[in-house]
Amino acid sequence: MAGTNSLEDEIIAEDGPAIILIGAQLGENIGKAVRAMYNFGLTDLRLVAPRDGWPNPAAIPAAAGADIVLEKARVYNTTAEAIADLSHVYATTARRRDMIKTVVTPHKCASLMRSHANNGQKFGLLFGPEKAGLTNDDVALCDAIVSVPLNPAFASINLAQAVILLSYEWFQTAAEQPAQYTPQLETTPASSDDLQKLFDHMEEELTEAGYFRHDQRRATMKRNLRNIFKRSDLTREEVSTLRGVVKALATGGGPGWIAEKAELAKSAQLAKKEDQ
Numbered sequence: 001m002a003g004t005n006s007l008e009d010e011i012i013a014e015d016g017p018a019i020i021l022i023g024a025q026l027g028e029n030i031g032k033a034v035r036a037m038y039n040f041g042l043t044d045l046r047l048v049a050p051r052d053g054w055p056n057p058a059a060i061p062a063a064a065g066a067d068i069v070l071e072k073a074r075v076y077n078t079t080a081e082a083i084a085d086l087s088h089v090y091a092t093t094a095r096r097r098d099m100i101k102t103v104v105t106p107h108k109c110a111s112l113m114r115s116h117a118n119n120g121q122k123f124g125l126l127f128g129p130e131k132a133g134l135t136n137d138d139v140a141l142c143d144a145i146v147s148v149p150l151n152p153a154f155a156s157i158n159l160a161q162a163v164i165l166l167s168y169e170w171f172q173t174a175a176e177q178p179a180q181y182t183p184q185l186e187t188t189p190a191s192s193d194d195l196q197k198l199f200d201h202m203e204e205e206l207t208e209a210g211y212f213r214h215d216q217r218r219a220t221m222k223r224n225l226r227n228i229f230k231r232s233d234l235t236r237e238e239v240s241t242l243r244g245v246v247k248a249l250a251t252g253g254g255p256g257w258i259a260e261k262a263e264l265a266k267s268a269q270l271a272k273k274e275d276q
Contacts, residue, residue, distance in 0.1 A: 016044070048082050087123060094150070101144060101145045113173075
């Protein structure tokens, strides 16, 4: 294959970003994205509900020999499942969104990801379907939006082009790193799974409390809540504290308080019957 040399040392970026393709439509496009990844040593491919299923024979010739990426590819049913182990996720999109999100260039995103790698954290890049791109619900799960500076009159690039742009920027940051030890963080960043459990817990209690009483606004209200906490860059310890807060608010002080409230309600009913 042109451009390959079996005598050269192979570069595998084990600390690089996971490449997450949401609802990819064509096997050929997945294969081209795989080729782009492996050009820069990236092998962590995650597919969320690919339209034509997986494995897909059409991806093999398009991957041009990047078999290791194809073999390691993992398939998930939902975006939340695909990013569960990641502490930081960046959404690649050119469309404006009705939510407040930090917007960074590919170069800035690569710099942020390198700092995460130096701290032993896991992270990923989210790419949407070829035709429609990422949904707002997918973007709400991400820390920031990556926007490629393009001709505003023709800001259209295909899936493989987007993957190669971000992979290239990541690869270049390796040469910019000083050869020195970077200490690990004293706290552990919350993973996407940690945050998802917080969201589920919070939304369950808010539903029980009647907060989501307007069905037409329910989805937007949930996205707004998720964006608030995604912007906060929470640690695992902070998420645990927040879940404790939610539990305390929901129970009014714990099991003892619940029992006391039940007893008060019972007494009130008895008093009412006696008055009658």
